[in-house]
Amino acid sequence: MDSSPVPGFMKYFTKESCYPNQAEAMRYIADALEKGEVVLFEGACGTGKTLSALAPALEIAARQNKKVIIVTNVHQQMVQFINEARDIKRKVDIHVAVMKGKQAMCPRHKDYEECRALSENTYELLEMERNLLKSKKEFADATEKYKTTKDPEYNRLRAELEKEIQEMENTIHRKRDLSCTPLYEVLKIESPAFKNWLFDDVRSPEDINEYANGRGMCGYELLKREIKRADLIICNYHHVLSQEIFMTLLGWLEKLPEDLILIFDEAHNIENAARSHSSIVISEKTIEKAVIEIGEHADKFPEKLKEDAQKILLCFLSAIRETYDQALEFGERNRIGKNWKDIRISDPYERFDVVKSVFLKKINTYAQEEGRVLSETSLRMIMESVSDIGYEIDLMYHEKFKSGADIIRKKSNISVAADYLAAHLLLSENPNYYPILNIRRDQQSGEIYGRMELFTCIPKNVTAPLFDSLGGLVLMSATLRPFSMIKETLGIERACTEIAFPLTFPAKNRKTFAVSVPPLFSSRRDDAQTLAAVEDAIVSAILATDGNTLIYFQSFSEAERYVHVLKNHEKIQSESIPVLFDEAGVSSNAVREEFFKIGESGKRSVLVSYILGTLSEGIDFQGKRARTVIVVGVGYPALNDRIRAVEAAYDIVFGDKKGWEFAISVPTIRRVRQAMGRVVRSPDDFGVRLLLDARFQKKSVSRLWKYSVYNQFPEEEREEFMDISPAEVEQELKAFFSGKNTTE
Ligand code: SF4
Structure with missing residues (x-):
């Protein structure tokens, strides 16, 4: 023992x-x-x-x-x-506290800045009310003393206090209109009722909001006051x-x-x-607004600084516009829609920033006209001074909103634009940051506009100090x-x-098959033979599964392609198996719930989704919710400039070849493993994981050599992979499910 x-x-x-x-x-x-x-x-x-x-x-x-x-x-x-x-x-x-963001919990749907002004007013209101009470008490005392002594000094004091009280009441009346009532209600209470209720159970943010709203209070503020006890x-x-x-x-x-x-x-x-969290973005519209705003607040800037600020920001704006105008090929402009499109302005490896180069040429011309030199350092210093004034202007907007002079809380764009430009000048050639230009069409004006982004490749600057301090x-x-x-x-x-x-659930309750459909390289994905092999393997698996089948494709477009094939497939139709699709514009939750319902009722359905979709992680497809999961293809991401930039940054920081491994290969296999892990969620649960791509097979190590991904899985996981052909899928799955009680 x-x-x-x-x-x-x-x-x-x-x-x-x-x-x-x-x-x-x-x-x-x-x-x-x-x-x-x-x-x-x-x-x-x-x-x-x-x-x-x-x-x-x-x-x-x-x-x-x-x-x-x-x-x-x-x-x-x-x-x-x-x-x-x-x-x-x-x-x-x-004691447990569950938090959500302020905006998600605010009953008045105010943003951060509006809330800040309303909160300040509310605290000031309470202070004024306390002072008013004090003055009223002094007035009552003076009245009492006058009654007993008939001393005219007390009468004079009464008159002064009466006037003061009147003024205070007027100010309080105005302040009340500018304060936040739900916060006021929170600050007024001294009772431990909320604390007792909160820690009597584990309350979700929704529970807290319900409690607070029912009492005309702000749930966020209630929670904030008690969180130190959690x-x-x-x-x-x-x-x-x-x-x-x-x-x-x-x-x-x-x-x-x-x-x-x-x-x-x-x-x-x-x-x-x-x-x-550490990438920075600025839209062309923000820069444009900043230039106008500087003109509107010219009195806040020393004359030369105002001129420089506007000129420098305008040079940056026109450098952005010229760059995308030149990058667009004939007719391409007309095809730009509402989604952001990346325009390459710097090679991920070579790092020559086109926007910055065009911008500096424009600045040189401006400086030469004035007979001076504007180095990158002096440009950054100018932007820092501009940013400081921008913050002052923003503070002025805050005060105006707070006092009720402005009904809307304006936000200054000056410091946003100046801070971005200073950061861009400093970091755009740093391997840890990658500058990107995106464009899209404004849905209201129909015009194209751009956005600059300094994309962080290795976010150690966020995580290292945090992790070190805990x-x-x-x-x-x-x-x-x-x-x-x-x-x-x-x-x-x-x-x-x-x-x-590793997974310690009984091995007999799961099977992992690596199926020899041709590798789904992007160049070969459309081959008729490949398409037919994938389709046959998927349909065989669906028909042989005693319950729900969950399928992850490499991308949304691949999922979309096969969903049509499956919905129209003769065998799927003849078995009346519903094919559900996790598609854009439809709630993933609703689709998932319908899929669960069909599976839990003992029937069969198919849910088509894609790696990187919201259903590939964190969702529990336990028991009858899904019996088979199919991952179609290895799912390498499209190698766009961002991914290439991350790869290059890793190559530089950690040495050759780490880039591909850290930026592409490891995250890809993690996503496949996450998708595989959606089924077989408890010791009694059972199911099949089907990997459709020859690169998953053990034999691919010798046959496909560097394209094989078999060895990238942890050893104990890959040892469970069984290599089979598409023709064997039906028989293997039927054999697996025949010994299982799928009604449980
Ligand atoms: S204090 Fe609460 S209710 Fe008031 S604006 Fe802020 S979050 Fe909203």
Whole structure:
């Protein structure tokens, strides 16, 4: 009998027993967090990763007076976290707060700037009301004293106070119109009712809004006031990856980063999320508005600075316009629609920025006309001065809105444009940033306009300082490996504990087939023979599956092509199998729910989706919801300039060949593994994973050599792959499902 003491974290463990490896994972995580190490945790879908991370993190946080924050970028996961937290709360009375963004919770639908002004007014209103009460009390005292003493001094004081009170009441009346009533209601209450209600259960943001709206209050502000009492905070990536929001959150929590244990779910997505947080964008319209605004506020600028600012921004604007005008081929202009189209202005490897070069030529002409030299450094310094004045102007807009002089909160474009140009001049040739020009057609005016973007290739500047400052960090995902890449790309330099547990559900409950349809290279995807082989294999799998079939294609357009084929296929029609499509303009949730409903009723249907769609990650197709998942093709992304730029940046930073691996190959295989992991979600669940492309096969290592992707899967996963031909699909699937009870 095992006589070792029960680890402290087990008091937060809510299941009757652990999955295989779960106890071990919790021990490793507890040890690592105790030592302040970073945990890299890969565990197959449905093996209890969330609880394995939460239990030790909560136990250590309780002992070390820390707080645990768990973040996700997938809505469905947030729902799962709430459920897990509820289970824990039934065992241990932890305080949990679930956060959403301010705009999502604001009952008045105000944006950040409007809310700021309304909030300031509300606080000032309360202060005025307190002062009014004080003055009224003084008035009452003076009245009383006059009555008893008949001293005319008290009468004079009364008259003064009466006048002051009248003025105060008028100001308060005006202020009330400019304040936020739901916030006012929050600030007025002293009762612990909300706190008690909030921590009596695990409340979702929707629950909080319902509570607050019913009482005429702001749910966001109510939550903000109580969040410091929470032991566990559930929120999304944005709350921690945006430095500004993270600092605000720390302020509410009254904690430092070292007092936090942060758990990232679906951590393979951090790189992309951080990239979008650190990339900077500016539209041609913003620059245009900034130039006009400088003219409108000419009195705020020293004369020469005003002239320089307008001239420099106009040079940048015309450099953008000239560049895309010249890049468009004959007739291409007419084909530009409402979606952004990338225009190459810099080779991803060579890095010569055309827009910047055209801009600097224009600046030279301007400077020469004036007999002076404008270097890049002096241009940046001018833009910094312009930006400072832009911020002052924005503050003026804030004050005008706050005082009611403006009904709409104007936003200054001056500092936005100046900051962008200064950053562009500094960074556009830095390998970590890639400048891109996009254009599209304005739907109202019908005119084409452009947008400049400084795309971040390696977002270490966001993640490294954050990860370095935390008290504890767990990165978990079903597809986190290779760990060396995660560490390098996110800039993790602290000691790490690496945990990777394979799928431990009974092997008899799943089969993974790699089918020898011709490799779906983009050049050969349209071959008649390839199309027929893919179609036959898919139809055979659908017909042989005792339940729902889920199919992921490499792209939306590929999915669209096959959905027509399947809907019109004689055998699919004769079996009356509905073919559902996760298409643009239709709610993915609605399609998914319909698919679940058909599967759970014991019938069959097909759901056609695509890798990178919202249904390829974080959705649980457990049990009868899906029995077979098919991944068609390896799914390399279209090698556009952004991906090439990321590849080039990795090549430069980490050495040759890392670029392809880090930017393209590893993320592609992770997406395939995520898609495969949608089925077989518990020990009793069963299903088939079908990989349609010869490059997945074991024999492709020798036959297709460098095109093979077999060895890019973790060893224990690829060892399960069975190479079969399209003709064998039906028979293999029928054999698998014949021994299973699909009615459960
Ligand atoms: S304080 Fe609350 S209700 Fe008022 S504007 Fe801000 S978020 Fe909206």
